[in-house]
Amino acid sequence: MRLDFFVANSTGLSRKASRQQISKGEVTVDNEVCRKAATPIRTDQRVCWREQPLALPGERYFMLNKPVGVVSATRDRDHTTAVDLLPAELRPGLHVAGRLDIDTTGLLLLTTDGNWSHRITSPRYQCRKRYRVTLAEPLEQAARLKLEQGVVLKDDPQPTRAARIDAISEQVVDLTISEGRYHQVKRMLAAVGNRVEALHRLQIGPVELDPTLEAGAFRVLTDDEIGLL
Ligand code: URA
Helix, strand or coil, X not given: CEHHHHHHHHHCCCHHHHHHHHHCCCEEECCEECCCCCCECCCCCCEEECCEECCCCCCCXXXXXXXXXXXXXXXXXXXXXXXXXXXXXXXXXXXXXXCCCCCCEEEEEEECCHHHHHHHHCHHHCCCEEEEEEXXXXXXXXXXXXXXXXXXXXXXXXXXXXXXXXEEECCEEEEEECCCCCCHHHHHHHHCCCCEEEEEEEEECCEECCCCCCCCCEEECCHHXXXXX
């Protein structure tokens, strides 16, 4: 959708007034002022007017219990995607807000609202994610302390932010992190000499995976859940 349509549809301003706001530099796209009314806007882009994030009416928001073998993408030549698990009429414009690896299961959020997904994925908001981690070895106390304080990952000198660990059993822990680096949980456990055998996301910010959703099933988010993030 063109930027002037986006601004008009999300604010209620006329197309002419929207174009004026754009040319005055009042509108940003992904934090950059954009003065071209015809700029095409993708669904994952963040549009703000006078520093307020804009959302189109009729945006859609879903949670999915992602099964193993499904990729967190919109399109893929070789694998079923998370978007493929929703009925065709709900798919247009959907993108994933916070990816999971192909072998990770659990809570995946899908939306058409780029501003909303930005709050989940941008490092600026430090959105918390809770994972149930099944380990190859019992977690030693020293390793637990290191993970809680922050560890240095392979090929990444910046230590991880403080994490929370809740033991579920000897080889199962809930790990809560507020970053989303590439393969972060697996690399954190590797950094303390352990290995992830299974990974399942239970929570993103305050939104928890609905325990009634079977693997592969989805539901619409409630207004409360949408508002919490
Ligand atoms: N960390 C990982 O290593 N994999 C995921 O899918 C999510 C977090």
